[in-house]
Amino acid sequence: xxxxxxxxxxxxxxxxxxxxxxxxxxxxxxxxxxxxxxxxxxxxxxxxxxxxxxxxxxxxxxxxxxxxxxxxxxxxxxxxxxxxxxxxxxxxxxxxxxxxxxxxxxxxxxxxxxxxxxxxxxxxxxxxxxxxxxxxxxxxxxxxx
Amino acid sequence: xxxxxxxxxxxxxxxxxxxxxxxxxxxxxxxxxxxxxxxxxxxxxxxxxxxxxxxxxxxxxxxxxxxxxxxxxxxxxxxxxxxxxxxxxxxxxxxxxxxxxxxxxxxxxxxxxxxxxxxxxxxxxxxxxxxxxxxxxxxxxxxxxxxxxxxxxxxxxxxxxxxxxxxxxxxxxxxxxxxxxxxxxxxxxxxxxxxxxxxxxxxxxxxxxxxxxxxxxxxxxxxxxxxxxxxxxxxxxxxxxxxxxxxxxxxxxxxxxxxxxxxxxxxxxxxxxxxxxxxxxxxxxxxxxxxxxxxxxxxxxxxxxxxxxxxxxxxxxxxxxxxxxxxxxxxxxxxxxxxxxxxxxxxxxxxxxxxxxxxxxxxxxxxxxxxx
Numbered sequence: 226x227x228x229x230x231x232x233x234x235x236x237x238x239x240x241x242x243x244x245x246x247x248x249x250x251x252x253x254x255x256x257x258x259x260x261x262x263x264x265x266x267x268x269x270x271x272x273x274x275x276x277x278x279x280x281x282x283x284x285x286x287x288x289x290x291x292x293x294x295x296x297x298x299x300x301x302x303x304x305x306x307x308x309x310x311x312x313x314x315x316x317x318x319x320x321x322x323x324x325x326x327x328x329x330x331x332x333x334x335x336x337x338x339x340x341x342x343x344x345x346x347x348x349x350x351x352x353x354x355x356x357x358x359x360x361x362x363x364x365x366x367x368x369x370x
Numbered sequence: 371x372x373x374x375x376x377x378x379x380x381x382x383x384x385x386x387x388x389x390x391x392x393x394x395x396x397x398x399x400x401x402x403x404x405x406x407x408x409x410x411x412x413x414x415x416x417x418x419x420x421x422x423x424x425x426x427x428x429x430x431x432x433x434x435x436x437x438x439x440x441x442x443x444x445x446x447x448x449x450x451x452x453x454x455x456x457x458x459x460x461x462x463x464x465x466x467x468x469x470x471x472x473x474x475x476x477x478x479x480x481x482x483x484x485x486x487x488x489x490x491x492x493x494x495x496x497x498x499x500x501x502x503x504x505x506x507x508x509x510x511x512x513x514x515x516x517x518x519x520x521x522x523x524x525x526x527x528x529x530x531x532x533x534x535x536x537x538x539x540x541x542x543x544x545x546x547x548x549x550x551x552x553x554x555x556x557x558x559x560x561x562x563x564x565x566x567x568x569x570x571x572x573x574x575x576x577x578x579x580x581x582x583x584x585x586x587x588x589x590x591x592x593x594x595x596x597x598x599x600x601x602x603x604x605x606x607x608x609x610x611x612x613x614x615x616x617x618x619x620x621x622x623x624x625x626x627x628x629x630x631x632x633x634x635x636x637x638x639x640x641x642x643x644x645x646x647x648x649x650x651x652x653x654x655x656x657x658x659x660x661x662x663x664x665x666x667x668x669x670x671x672x673x674x675x676x677x678x679x680x681x682x683x684x685x686x687x688x689x690x691x692x693x694x695x696x697x698x699x700x701x702x703x704x705x706x707x708x709x710x711x712x713x714x715x716x717x718x719x720x721x722x723x724x725x726x727x728x729x730x731x732x733x734x735x736x737x738x739x740x741x742x
Contacts, residue, residue, distance in 0.1 A: 287404070289404060289408045306405060306430065310402075310405075333403075333404045334403075335404055336401055336404075
């Protein structure tokens with residue numbers, strides 16, 4: 226089996242502990258890489274909704290702004306426009322977000338998204354669940370380490 | 371052909387994306403437009419150039435995939451790939467609509483459906499699926515060949531296939547604001563003209579009995595124009611358009627049977643105006659073929675084709691808007707696209723593009739700064 230040596234640097238900023246963990250030179254087989262990719266996709270799928278709702282619960286933002294803000298803050302999620310815009314639309318359809326057009330600059334009309342009351346309730350519930358999950362996961366993962 | 375104007379590049383690219391999007395996707399296009407402009411400005415450190423616009427476009431990617439990602443361009447339908455589902459469905463609807471409009475128009479003129487082109491269609495209607503199958507094979511072959519020539523085209527240039535699919539986009543474009551204003555003005559103008567006593571005396575006795583109905587229909591058409599001018603495209607206005615078109619088709623059957631509506635025309639003999647008997651001229655000069663009823667049939671045929679097309683589009687759009695959860699009345703769009711570039715007439719008056727590159731002064735040491 227071909228061995229891939231990947232220079233894999235993960236900077237993990239944990240909110241609660243504020244610790245910086247660096248993982249350098251992790252050797253991975255192709256199979257491990259595939260499993261990691263698959264698992265990452267599954268984790269991202271759930272996390273991205275919370276990330277967008279949490280971001281927009283603090284401030285309103287238009288599509289491009291949201292893409293850039295998420296890109297700055299969330300390196301793991303690596304969100305691209307092709308993920309953010311459809312999700313914004315889906316969340317709006319599910320009435321967790323509402324939008325309003327701003328035509329102040331006619332060449333660049335901006336569709337601003339904000340969280341609805343229903344969305345705020347959902348963010349609250351999701352955040353609580355996320356906190357429980359991350360605490361429990363940390364404990365379980367530390368046992369493995 | 372690719373342009374050096376960054377806004378033109380973005381518009382050309384968005385035109386390609388539009389082809390693959392569902393009908394009611396103008397919001398998506400505007401969002402993408404803003405995204406591309408801001409990304410191009412970021413890449414160009416605050417200034418948008420053709421190069422930075424092209425880079426932003428390349429980062430966004432293939433129009434088919436973009437449409438599919440952003441708005442869900444559709445689900446796979448039979449052998450049609452998901453990204454082509456929308457344009458193929460749209461162009462099919464256009465073709466079916468045109469065919470339906472022509473068949474209804476021709477049937478009204480009394481031409482049997484099996485003799486549309488002057489020859490009997492053999493084995494009717496069994497021959498239809500065979501003809502369809504053969505035509506689909508030919509179309510697939512043609513598409514395959516023309517796609518070969520489009521492989522090296524830049525992202526901003528429409529492929530030949532997209533130009534064909536684009537016909538479907540144009541066919542369903544909402545009524546323009548100026549067109550709506552035209553309907554309003556022309557409806558009132560022709561309604562008044564048809565009622566003028568000097569014009570009424572030209573009518574045939576049969577049409578004299580009916581012309582007030584045409585006048586009422588024209589005034590209702592003017593109201594429809596006003597509604598579209600005020601509210602753009604919404605379900606109420608589309609319903610009005612569909613109903614008026616249906617009324618016209620019913621009315622056209624009567625009008626077709628009364629023959630050419632005008633018996634006389636005004637002529638000036640150098641001294642005064644007098645009435646000229648149109649049909650009498652042909653009889654007097656022993657001309658065997660009197661074309662007026664044929665001209666009238668052709669006019670009615672064209673108006674019926676347009677009316678059927680309008681009913682077809684209105685019904686489709688109302689269904690689409692209802693499915694999208696829209697109500698009866700809202701401030702809808704007009705057909706004009708929001709162009710990023712300043713129109714020619716405004717540029718002639720001295721107004722410039724917002725994104726036009728500022729003139730720069732280059733100093734001897736190579737330092738440049740904008741002239742403001």
